Amino acid sequence: MTNQVEMPASRRLACPRCGTQFTCALAGPCWCAEETARLPMPADDEDCLCRECLRKAARTAAQPQ
Numbered sequence: 001m002t003n004q005v006e007m008p009a010s011r012r013l014a015c016p017r018c019g020t021q022f023t024c025a026l027a028g029p030c031w032c033a034e035e036t037a038r039l040p041m042p043a044d045d046e047d048c049l050c051r052e053c054l055r056k057a058a059r060t061a062a063q064p065q
Contacts, residue, residue, distance in 0.1 A: 009025065009026075009027050009028070010023050010024060010025040010026065010027070010028075011023070011024050011026065013047055013048055015048075015049055015050035015053050016045075016046045016047055016049070017046075017049060017050075017053040018050060018052070018053055020050040020052070020053075022050045022051070024048050031051065032048065032051075032054060035051070035054060035055070035058075037054060037055065037057075037058030037061075
């Protein structure tokens with residue numbers, strides 16, 4: 001027996017950092033896969049980020065400490 005979890009085709013989100021609404025496609029190619037930035041998964045208290053916040057987080061992560 002195989003346990004399979006059905007993923008919704010997409011979900012509507014509000015960015016936890018700025019409130020911008022966007023669509024996240026869990027079951028297929030999502031816009032974030034097109035981004036050159038590869039960040040760790042969101043923190044426990046955050047969900048996916050909008051495109052602009054993802055880019056900003058990538059720039060911040062790339063800066064030397």
